[in-house]
Amino acid sequence: MADLKTIEDAFDFVQEVGICTIFSGKARDVQSLWDAVDLPDSDGQTKWGQRVEAVWAWKTELPTFYPDDIFYGKIKGGHAVLMSMEYFRETHYPKHARPVSSCRELAQQVYEIVRLSPGTTAEVRREAMDRFGCSKSRFETALKELQISLNVVRLNEPDLKNDTWVPFEEVYGELELEAPAQ
Known part of the structure; x- marks a missing residue:
């Protein structure tokens, strides 16, 4: 799934992929929310454009609006990520909690x-x-x-x-x- 335009699309994307970085596409084997968003890099309410505005807002809004479904954190390399709570519980937490x-x-x-x-x-x-x-x-x-x-x-x-x-x-x-x- 790609071509995300709404927070609901972003929610579905996180649920589908399990884990995604916010902006960086440099984490090995982890998709990027930024790369999946299909909004213009201009024409926003700020000089940053619609795409940056959406991704920046969603990184906070998704775990806030859906706390039982979305986890926000950091992974090795310092990459900010969103992950489904299912992925977090079953895969991420057991491997990375110290x-x-x-x-x-x-x-x-x-x-x-x-x-x-x-x-x-x-x-x-x-x-x-x-x-x-x-x-x-x-x-x-x-x-x-x-x-x-x-x-x-x-x-x-x-x-x-x-x-x-x-x-x-x-x-x-x-x-x-x-x-x-x-």
Whole structure:
């Protein structure tokens, strides 16, 4: 399926493929939502055009409007992805969930900030930089590691304007998930 024009088309696409990157077509064996959208690169409400506007909105709206059906996260390589909850439960989680204790030290420290006081990227970054003296780049790497290892997730609330990070179990703790392979 391709030629996506609506959020409903995008929903069906994610359900069909199981997992897709948002913009990047560089993740091995993973289709890209961007490549499947058939909207003009111009004529949007902003200078970015309809295609960028749609994909940018859908990456947030899909997991917000369909929290029981769509998961947003990051995969190895730092690629942002959407995946069906079926794919997430059966394939992704068992293969990629890791305890926070297996993450690098800065990632563990950032996790503690999020665990004690969930916040926006800017809020968590500011606290991490102040407390641990890390650079913005090192912080971004740590946050990415926490997303890839399924220790933190973006809170999918309709009124949020900025990415807000919470511990994974706060959003998905009730899901019946198989324990990850050790």
